Amino acid sequence: MDWTALWLSVRLATATTVVLLAIGIPMAYWIVFSPRRWKFVIEAIVALPLVLPPTVLGFYVLIAIGPLSPVGRAYARIAGHGLPFTFEGLLLASVLYSMPFAVQPFSTEFASVDRRLLEASWTLGVSRLETFRRIVLPLSIRGIVSGVVLSFAHTLGEFGVVLMVGGNLPGVTRTVSISIYDSVQSLDYGAASQTSLLLLIVSFLILASTYGLQRSVWVKPR
């Protein structure tokens, strides 16, 4: 069993989820409440990873963060090393890859909040930010929890993107799905099935506990 790879995947998924919480909530808010007509373009871009093959995304990310691109060169100047084959590079790719799994549940839930409550709050002189914090966020907790869990689980299982940008370095970019693939390639089917089974159980437990909790006390059903 490749515990290093499993731990790496858990760290990557956690970091990705935290980043997606931080940027996904403002993005979802903007998508729902912005009066801009062209916001459908942003929605479409956010949803792209749902339909693009991960290898396409990984290939573009590799080129975009490599030393041949201005972004890659700028990062290398600031950080002292390039982004490809690092944890940060993988994190960037994972954030893009899992973005729809966070932003879509967030925005669906924000959109379902009763508009009259918001307008009442605004007319009572409460600021937009405060209204969001005290009304939208508490009423959207189910969507936030789904987004968090889905992006975590989706990152845990990502393969194609990591394969393209990772470079398979133990402890740095060899995630659990790459480790399983390597075991299969090395004809070590025993290790492959052990790790696969563990990943299956972990994924099932995460999803089952979320769906279970959504029905129960701490998140009130509507």
Next chain:
Amino acid sequence: MKRFFCAVLLVAAAACSQPPEPRSRAKLRIAAAADLNAALGELVARFTASHPIDVTVTYGSSGTFYAQLVNDAPFDLFFSADVEYPRRLAAQGKTLADSEFQYAVGRLVLWVPKGSPIDPARDGLNALASRTVAHVAIANPDHAPYGRAAVAALQAEQVYDAVRHKIVFGENVAQALQFVQSGAADAGIVALSLALAPASRDAGRYAEVPLGEYPRIDQGGAILRWAADVESARAFRAFVIGADGRAILRQFGFSMPAD
């Protein structure tokens, strides 16, 4: 609405039914290692010019094909990057008796992109120890024969310890080359057959790693037990290991088992 669904059903049924096809032409389905990409295309083109056989080739990693063939994947002929895989398939009774063959020996090169400051012809693998080199791409030595060969060659030239922390692993040798071409890695130790392929021939420079510095990359294959058309499979195998086939393989960067 009902009419609409009927229409959808009809279209779906039409899409599912096989178009009638002439039964006359024989078919050959080949699973081939990624390093054969350019060479096998040429071999198939020459072969089909004189044989009325439809040949379809699927390229991939030998280890993946092995895992699929153990589960009776529908291929007639397997060209592996490593003789070990067809041998194992034979041991499990998955191949036709006495159909195993060796068709080529893989050669290793140090490859750098065109604008690179590294001079592979002058410095060879020693160039990789330089501070200007941050990443060296090789195929994964755990399962790819070219990866094992690259590690062995670095060890033979006693630069492995200086280079070790710079190595990144491609899933196969083609991906190792792609890491270099994208600029993400500074140099790669890859197959000569890939360095000579049209897509990379003009994009970089390379120098061959001396054959004595790594274990020989014997490439072998076999005809699968369930081959639909054994005669066609045998004919193609004979063509590849015959004089014409050998000449093409040499031209695309392989040595011959008898060399």
